[in-house]
Amino acid sequence: MASLLEGQARPIRLADIAKAAGVSHGTASNVFSRPEIVRAEVRERVKAVAEQMGYAGPDPKGRLLRAGKVNAIGVATTEPLSYFFDDPFARVMMAGISEACDATGAGIALVSAANQEKLAWNIQSALVDGFILFCIEGGSRLVDLTRERRLPFVALELGFQDETVSAIGVDNVAGARLAARHLAELGHRRFAVLSLGFADNRTGFVTPEVVRSAVYTGTRDRLAGYFEELSGFGIDTAKIPVYETENEEKSTRAGLEAIFARADPPTAILAMSDRMALIAIDWLRARGLAVPGDVSIVGFDGVPDGALSTPPLTTIAQPITEIGRRAARMILDHDGAVRRETMGVEFVVRGSTGPAPKA
Amino acid sequence: MASLLEGQARPIRLADIAKAAGVSHGTASNVFSRPEIVRAEVRERVKAVAEQMGYAGPDPKGRLLRAGKVNAIGVATTEPLSYFFDDPFARVMMAGISEACDATGAGIALVSAANQEKLAWNIQSALVDGFILFCIEGGSRLVDLTRERRLPFVALELGFQDETVSAIGVDNVAGARLAARHLAELGHRRFAVLSLGFADNRTGFVTPEVVRSAVYTGTRDRLAGYFEELSGFGIDTAKIPVYETENEEKSTRAGLEAIFARADPPTAILAMSDRMALIAIDWLRARGLAVPGDVSIVGFDGVPDGALSTPPLTTIAQPITEIGRRAARMILDHDGAVRRETMGVEFVVRGSTGPAPKA
DNA sequence: CCTATTTTTTGAATCGATCCAAGTCATCCG
DNA sequence: CGGATGACTTGGATCGATTCAAAAAATAGG
Incomplete structure (x- = not known):
């Protein structure tokens, strides 16, 4: 036979x-x-x-079962796989993760969960020892799914509150205050905020109601930071337009249109991401508004592109690489504990901010 | 017990x-x-x-052994893992690979082989259905190692001749001719070439001997393309300085120093990579030489950064994304055959080339 | 040459699932 | 009521290795 x-x-x-x-x-x-x-x-x-029989060496598939350890860490997001290579924030983060993995000889498995069903399957079937989650969007779904694997995982950019998951984040309130203070000290009094999401699938001007019922506490904290600081300068934060975008070109431009269509347009924009800030710079310049002559902008994140734009972007820089390194190490030397780390941010003054224009 | x-x-x-x-x-x-x-x-x-016992679902490690397929493709290089996120060429390539993987729901496993021993181990133990090899450097070692796994694999940027391995490359001769012709037609007569390696661990001016014994035929072909075309314009190619670098900052700058230290410095530089070309632009401008006023430069590869430099880079663009897509598909629908594809290149004229300066 | 050690080799057990031929059971039909 | 049909279940075989206690072989010591 x-x-x-x-x-x-x-x-x-x-x-x-x-x-x-x-x-x-x-x-x-x-x-x-x-x-x-x-x-x-x-x-x-x-x-x-x-040699003579042409044996390829012990098959890792067989070895794996016995050994139990894959020696690779999974990095997952709800974006398509190309996100890891396109997005500047992701790239810097991956560089940090790479560093930690290189040091221990671990591999990296990229897992995308762009569509609902495949998401589940990809997370469930990934051959990894643990996950690093990029919770840029739809983070809670990602966390829930990953939790079911019962493998160690760390959430990055986790927008919401959940004390049961390990996470590394930054001090959003402090960062936001730094940004707001800088602009206020430059004399700005008319502000607008380009905001990240407070909940999924929403864009447009934000009402106090939306803020109160925010799912994403990261967004809420940044806004709170802005407002706290500005209030200290006697600015009426209730009048500040806050436009929620999806952190991409289309909704950000829509937000700018809406903001500048209002009476009394702002002289200063607080953007909750460098991505939005850079889009704003382009949009403003295309519109003939000088940056920072007419409008000043502060971003948030500290992606390398910010240093290359014209003008270079003033921003609140996260220690992105370090976050990546730590996240990887958390998985690599996982000890079963839930860890939460909050990293400090750094204020980077570059060219996109200047004194408020004389009224 | x-x-x-x-x-x-x-x-x-x-x-x-x-x-x-x-x-x-x-x-x-x-x-x-x-x-x-x-x-x-x-x-x-x-x-x-x-649910009640807290079962995590069927363990992929067990399933894998029976199923035999991992549903992931490995991407390997001899550079550190961060190469995939830092290098512009790699990033565009990865975007293409990502696209193909996303389409079929496959994952990507990044494998680095930065140091000798780990290289072998990482390749041997990677849980993948096949490999895509970035043969930017030390390619033959990578190919040999991978061959032992007896899994399908495709070599990219394979510098040398080996008809037994599947590979996707570009028409180096045609691309080089295009670059050379462009400059010659602009009236340039004094050339220099910034060359990729002809063999491992060599830098410096290249002799006919080195060219004849070239390990990397890709490099040889590009040079041949340049020379063929320039000969057609009656230029004595024997007098053209060809400096071999390691395609990074240090050796490229050294090459430029050496080239411009000679009598009768060139008015046109043919760079075998955009990387070198961009470094050259910086170096020349820092030296007070206008590009393209005093010196024109043509790159090779077509990385996106080339469009953003000052001046933007004229180059021979490879269809990088498409190469990535095809490579991934070759692994994904592997049929056991050895395939070799040669893609066409596209000539992209931007701002780094102009008429030869009046003598 | 025999016993005590030490070095090698053996082969069953294990890792965690999936697959499938064979078996069970209830239902339907003439 | 016997037999055919259909719908589930069962449990052994398999995927390809590693591990480890016990057996076998080699070596040392007297």
């Missing part, structure tokens, strides 16, 4: 080598995984047989 | 669920993998037990 299948090129297994070399599979295994405990003569014979 | 270990939290297996629910492991398996063939009542009972 087996003879009928001959020539079917069934891959050679370790057991085949063992049989051909006349040793037990235990010994054959040792030849590859612990050669030093096998008598030299036997070792060479087995190796020769393996 | 087992009781001594109780509380050790050994992860729950499918078999445990089966036993607890009073069904066979076969049925328990079906509950998760083919729920429709299990009677509703039984299915719910098993699911309830699983």
Whole structure:
């Protein structure tokens, strides 16, 4: 019966080598995984047989089951896979993760969960020892799904409150205050905020109601930081237009249109991401408004592109690489504990902010 | 004895669920993998037990062994992992690979082989269905190692000749000719070439001897393309300085120093990579030489940064994304055949080239 | 040459699932 | 009521390795 299948090129297994070399599979295994405990003569014979039969070496699939450890960490997001290579924030983060993985020889498995069903499947079937989650959007779904794998995981940019998951974030309130203070000290009094989401699938001007029922506390905290600081300068924050975007071109431009269509347009824009800030710079300049001459802008994140724009972007920089490194290490030397780390931010003054224009 | 270990939290297996629910492991398996063939009542009972016992779902490690397919493709290079996120060429390539993987729901495993021993191990133990190799450097070692896995693989940027491996490349000769012709037609007569490697670990001016014994035929072809075309314009190619770099900042700058230290410095530089071309632009401008006023430069590759430099770079663009897509598809629908594809290049005129300065 | 050690080798057990041929059971039909 | 049909279930085999206690072989010591 087996003879009928001959020539079917069934891959050679370790057991085949063992049989051909006349040793037990235990010994054959040792030849590859612990050669030093096998008598030299036997070792060479087995190796020769393996070579001659075209054995590819112990199949990691088999080894894995026994070993239990994959030696790779999964990085997941709800964006398409290309997000990891396109998005500047993600790239810097990945560089940090890469560094930690390189240091220990671990691999990186990229997992995308762009559409609902596949998301679940990809997370469920990823061969990894743990996950790093980019919770840029639809984060709660991602967290829930990952939790079911019962593997260690760390959430990054986790927008919402959930004390049961390990996470690394930044001090949003402090960062936002820094940004607001800078602009206020430059004399600005008319502000607008380009905001990240307070809940999924919403864009447009934000009402106090929306803020109160925010799902994403990260967004809420940044806004709170802005407002606290501005209030300290005697500015009526209730009058500040806050436009919620999806952190991409279209909704951000829509937000700018809406903001500048109002009476009394702002001289200063607080953007909750560098992405939006950079889009804003383009939009304003295309509209003939000088940055920072007519309008000043402060971003948030500290992506490298911000240094290259014209004018270069003043921003609140997260220690992105360091966050990536720590996240990877958290998975790599996981000890079962839930850890939450809040990193400090750094205020980077570049060229997109200047004194408020004389009224 | 087992009781001594109780509380050790050994992860729950499918078999445990089966036993607890009073069904066979076969049925328990079906509950998760083919729920429709299990009677509703039984299915719910098993699911309830699983839920209650905190079962994480079928472990992919176990499933993998039986299924045989990982559903992930490995991307390997001899650079550190961060290369994939830092290098513009790699990033565009990865975007193409990502696209193809997203379309079929496959994952991407990044494998780095920065140091000798780990290289071997990482390649040997990567859980993937096939490899895409970035042969930017030390490519032959990478190819040899990968061949031993006996998994499908495609080599990208394979510098050397080896008809036994699947590879996707570009028409180097044609691309180089385009670049050379453009400059010659602009009236340039004094050239220099910033060259990629002809063999490993060499930098410096290249002799005909080096070219003749080239390991990297890609480099040789590009040079041949330049020379063929320039000869057609009656230029004595034997007098053209060709400086071999390691395609990074240091050796490229060294090359420029050496080239411009010679009598009769060039008015046109043919760079075999955009990377070198961009470094050259910086170097020249820092030196007070106008680009393209005093010196014109043509790159090779077509990385997106080239469009953003000052002046923007004239270059020979490879269809990088498309190469990535094809490479991924080659692995994804692998049929056992060795395939070699040569893609066309596109000539992109931007601002780094202009008429030769009046003598 | 025999016993005590030490070095190697063996082969069963395990890792965690899926697959499938064979078996069970209830239902339907003539 | 016997047999055919259909719907689930069962449990052994398998995927490809590693591990480890015990057996076997080699070596040392007396």
